[in-house]
Amino acid sequence: MTRTVQPLKSLHPLTPDDRLRHVPYAFRHTSATLGWNGLRVEYNTRQPASDFVHPPLECLMLVLTGEIFPERADHRCDDARYSGDGLPHAVNLLPPGVESRWRWRNTGDLTDSTHYQLSPALVAKVAEQAFDLDPARFHFPVRYYDQSSPEVIATLTALRRELVTGGPGGRLCAESLANVLVVQLIRQMSNRQGSGGGIREAGGRLPRHALRAVEEYIHAHLDQNISLADLADVAHLSEFHFARLFKQTTGLPPYQFVIHQRVERAKRLIAARQLSLVQIAIAVGFSDQSQLNRHFKRLVGVTPRRFA
Structure with missing residues (x-):
């Protein structure tokens, strides 16, 4: 049975919490209570065939399809249209501020997918830190069932795994992956103005005193849910450059070092x-x-x- 949902009136783009009232099924797994900064991930293995209009969102949204996929999908957003069979392990990308329609039917009347929402603040911060890029100089076009970037798909899959398994990397791992994801999206899925595309360098290694301060902080807070921002603040670096320099210095990403x-x-x-x-x-x-x-x-x- 196909579920049809009419949009509720909304004067402002929807927050991740508000969005749930417009989706015609519930998510079994959500990062809403995990404290992941700038990122919301939601997943359920049982999503019925549906037909609903999605109001504009305040976040950049991605949907990663799983093993079970629609046998027939019809989507629209602005000038982008898609009508045909869905594809497994593919990315749907929806920029902030646009309305979209999602309609699909599928074998067995069930499908699965993972939904990701990246806040504009996170996207802007990584663009500036990693590329010295003004967020006004790039945007993300609508994409349906895109399989062109194995790197993006691998990062999205890792985030889903972290959500579903409750990995010990937790918040620190998720926030590190979110930074990597935004870099990949800007490089591979954005319409970027200007020739600048290389990652801005920030030296090769953490200074010894900064590494010692970070290690001391980790040891003092080992039983807590350490965030990437916490460690970057201790080192007096941006989150993106801290994560890169920490790995170059220790050989491990921060969340693996904590484990x-x-x-x-x-x-x-x-x-x-x-x-x-x-x-x-x-x-x-x-x-x-x-x-x-x-x-x-x-x-x-x-x-x-x-x-x-």
């Missing part, structure tokens, strides 16, 4: 034999014991129980 530190602290707590594995997992910043087990075995080679 390594959590496992190292877990090793010391296990050796002390004063806390249960559940307590240790929480004390070092993992959401549960299963995350501790998975990453401990990956980095140490044995499970925490065997290590003990």
Whole structure:
């Protein structure tokens, strides 16, 4: 059965929260409560055939199709039209401030997709930090079922995995991936004015005192949901350049470095034999014991129980 939804009157572009009232199905997974700055990700494996008009959004929106895809899709937005079979593992891109219509029917009357919303503030910040680019000098055209950028698709897939599995990288990982995603979108999917397109350099490595300050901050807040902005502030750098320099200096992206530190602290707590594995997992910043087990075995080679 196809669900038809008429648009509600809206005087302003919709926020990510407001948008949910216009979508004719619920999302099982959402980043709304995870504190991800500048980014909202929503996913559900069971979305019925639908026909609805989507009011303008305040954010840049992308939809990544999954394994199950529409056998017939009809979409429109401004002058862009699409009518035909949907494609798996493809990107639909909708710029802010435009109304769109989404209609599809599919085998089994169900399909799956992941929805991403990037705030204008995040897009503008990365454009300036990474490219020294005025946001007024580029825009994103409407795209339907675009498979031209494997890099964008891989980053979107990684964000979905982080959302669904509740990865231990959490907020820090998601925000790092969001920065990478915006860079990829500006490079590969925007209409950019001017010849400037290279990433602005910011030196090769973090200064020793900045790296020491960041490490001290991580160790002091290891049990908390550390954000990319927190670490960049400590280093007195933009988020984009901090993430690049940190990886060039340590060999690891910030969220992987944090996971390594959590496992190292877990090793010391296990050796002390004063806390249960559940307590240790929480004390070092993992959401549960299963995350501790998975990453401990990956980095140490044995499970925490065997290590003990």
